[in-house]
Amino acid sequence: MTSRRDACKIALALGAGAALGATPLHAASARASELITRPIPRTGERLPAVGLGSSATFSSAANTQDAQRLREVLEALLAQGGTVFDTAPSYGASEEVAGTLAQQAGIADKLFWATKLNVAQGGKADPQQARAQIEESFRRIGRPVIDLIQVHNVADVPTQYAILKELREAGRIRYAGVTNTFSRNRDTLVHAMQTEPLDFIGIDYAIDNRDMEERVLPLAADRGIAVLAYAPFGRTRLWDRVRGRTIPPWAAELGIASWAQFFLKFVLSHPVITCATPATSRPANAIDNLGAMRGELPDAAMRERMAQHIADL
Template sequence: MPNAKDKDRRESSKLNRRQFLGQSLFATTALALGSQLSWAQDSSPIMRTIPSTGRQIPAIGLGSSATFSQVAREEDIEAVRGVMSTLHRLGGRVFDTAPGYGASEEVAGQVAQNLGIEDDLFWATKLNVARNGPADPAAAREQLETSFARVGKPTIDLVQVHNMGDPDVQLGILQEYKEAGRIQHIGITTTRESQYAELMQVMRQYPLDFIGIDYAVDNRNVEQEILPLAQEQGIAVLAYAPFGRTRLWSRVGDRPVPGYAAEFDAHTWGQFFLKFVISHPAITAATPSTSRPTNMEDNIGAMIGRLPDQAMRQRMIATVDELPMA
């Protein structure tokens, strides 16, 4: 039987959703989501192939910054368990974390092992011991070994250098671990436009499997050069901040989802935003962060059914461009 704490958490989740979508929209979303999830049980999720290895992963995953990081820091194990078990149950597999996200990596590792799903997850973490200068190789290896202990499996699926930190040293170390069979994929990330030029240099210089970048319907600068380069170089892409962190929620307010969204099976604004992101051919997976199972369910709905074509993507852009700025 659900306890009082579980009931309070569900009620808090509903209130949080109303902050962004408005009370009437939340009610509509809940009805549509129930139908969508019933369909999801019998439908295959949209899968994407990692160019360098041919491995396939679902197109929607879970990030662990922002609200996820907050509940992990507060040691709210039930909240972490709820969202991770929902991800797994509904077919999601990609979990993106980092030692720099507070307690996220440690707590999520404990929860995944307790749930017995650690081997099912595509575990993507990061390396960065170069925040204020050159990376210390010994410190980098120590951080990696800590990540291995937290994940609880002998091979980590993906480790990326976080925020362009000393790629010469840190990518070199990741390559060593990859050659030893301890890491399957390596890459590098940034969500800072000021680092895009450097990122492209690294993409051309190193044998990367992945990059992680910020991309949303109202944040499309990476379409100009970075995404085409990823396609040219055969590099997979994780899309971060697909909701513009909270910016897009603030922009839509209590507006209903456009009726035309049903043409690509988007029933909520969250699915609208995520389907735009994963419909770009360069994007391998999007990893929105959340600490609420209801939001995780909504996000998973974005990798079920149809995706917008190029003409529809332009219509989606026009819709968002007409919204007030947050």
């Protein structure tokens, strides 16, 4: 089966062929090229189903001399049909470096910027500090309107989300939400979903991390809340699990060419997931990841087959 590196080469070659006006070899090629998008329930605006996160390796690169390479990652995101870029002030230099690089490349207005807010200390947030952090995000991103700001890890939602609602009403941000990546905060997340007019939530969700299917994803469907899926590779957990192994031959039925696409297509096959945002600092990996939002997605039976395959490794 195709390795991650070979899959990236194939994606680059296909992209070059499309740019040159190459004719598809058969009808399936056209279907495979169709971009998977998902609607934001509150407005119906459609987003490409795979984006780019900026924690982990992206954040590490932002703090080094490799930062310029991140411009290529952002450009690869757009070239492959993606738009969603998820960041946060707490991700080291990610927000500032990405904002600078995007402005230098002239692509800042083409991205769907999703950032976060959290100045809570000891469970409470100072409104003045919260507003100052938001203004700093505006400065870094360099746009008069930010697409999405979320309260990071449901910290003092009453104080911080009230500010986001005010900004949304004023037209300075388009969407507002909350995130949660800790199981201990699950009840706080559910309460916020039940009581606040959330446009988005951001959660951890992966083929071996499906707890959110029990309460959170059904509630998001009921409440009309868009969902960003963080850590679709389990951070490094899933990569450790499949190291030295090839993807199963039957994955080709879905056009899966790499483990990254295997993991991402599973995540995207849940109908409530709006967009998955895997982080990477390598353009080739970004191209591989973005390949998951083309072609077929697994049905319920295939989802369980995929999950069981990983569980058995």
